Amino acid sequence: MWNSKYIQDTIKRFLPPMAEIVLLKMPYKTPVVGMADLDGDGLPELVGAYYWQGEIYIIVLKCSYNHWYVADTIKGKGYNITYFGVAPIISRKENNLIVGWQVGAIWSDLSVYEWTNKGLKDLINGNKYFSRIEVEDIKGTEGSDGLYELALWRHDTGDAYKVDIYRWLNDRFVLATDLYPQYFKKVVNYYQKLLEKKDSTTYWYYLADAQIKTGDTKEALKSIDKALDSKYPYPSKEELLSLKNQILQNRLYPNQLGIDFSSVKAINSETERDLNLEEAIKKEFDLNEDVGNIRYYYNKIDLNGDGIPEVFVYLVGPYVCGTGGCSGVIFKQGNGEYKVLSRFSLVRNPVIISNTKTNGYRDIIMYVSGGGIKSFFARVRYDGKTYPMNPSIEPKVQIGTKVNGVAIIADDIAKNPGISLGISD
Secondary structure (H helix, E strand, O other): OOOOHHHHHHHHOOOOOOOEEOEEOOOOOEEOEEEEOOOOOOOOEEEEEEEEOOEEEEEEEEEEOOEEEEEEEEEOOOOEEEEEEEEOOOOOOOOEEEEEEEOOOOOEEEEEEEEEOOEEEEOOOOOOEEOEEEEEOOOEOOEOOOOOEEEEEEEOOOOOEEEEEEEEEOOEEEEOHHHHHHHHHHHHHHHHHHHHHOOOHHHHHHHHHHHHHHOOHHHHHHHHHHHHOOOOOOOOHHHHHHHHHHHHHHHHOOOHHHOEOOOOEEOOOOOOOOHHHHHHHHHHHOOOHHHOOOEEEEEEEOOOOOOOOEEEEEEEOOOOEEOOEEEEEEEEEEOOEEEEEEEEEEEOOOEEEEEEEEOOEEEEEEEEEEOOEEEEEEEEOOOOOOOOOOHHHOOEOOOOOEOOEEEEOOOOOOOOOOEEOOOOO
């Protein structure tokens, strides 16, 4: 859209007495008027916004036989306008009118108008609030498509914003996540500049979020660690650790072999030593001083729904690991004792405890790789007495499967040394 004295003067001729053209305040005062082809007939319409009797209105003028006439007038929302522009949102052949109605000091309510045979129709159902907006044809993996997307920045705290991108698809606005890798490079740059001026756990968190959306998980992990260094981590220590674990899980299984693990929650191993558990481990694996330094990781999880959690132990060390993985064992708890339920070889962390059950016990999904084996996910099922020891000979999880459950021992082994078994004690 562009402004001129002719457009303003023409629109003013059709306004009610005492009406005033709205002025955009940012980045500088500009009359809210313009010219654009809204109906795709090749002829431009004149569009403007005006105040009248305490309300804001939008007027659309069409030209017929060299004479302008009012084609539509609608009452707006809010008390001012923060954004006023046009772009092809739903069709490359015609423009849509995009308006940000100011409803608060830093909040606007979005309207995207389509021209119909009854005049302007708002495509937004209900309210969609934002603090800042960018309207552009964002490049995807195959370049630009000629249709514009809406990047909405919603204020959180300080100078931090939550950003989402929307496109028109199948008669509604949906998230355009495929465009995030390209657009969020801009968001990364925004938070990096903020952090040059102020060290903030909030900015580190949002920088990590933006880096994840660009695919740079290596830098995202560094940003999460920076956020965790704060006395009061944002949004919370638990949420940051959960985000970190999810990244680590996805990095361990970069292509996921066509299996959907998006609903799997990752948790770290326990950090408190359990001396009774250690004795049970030593006894089961016949460990002594000659086997060197052995570390263990464990989580408690109820496998059979009896309310008493079993204990899954993952062992790391020269005596218990090989090229295909390390050793694992499941203990049942009872009367203060640990009794072996199952023992495993070729274990790699994290270990996924599926929500599906066989013979009353939850299935276990393990990643099998190394030792000359073609990588795959094995579904390890309880046979009524125990779980099979070697996951490499168990059935593969089929491509396209959506797994629900929890990934235990989701630690970054390179950074978390686990718990020393204390064999020399």
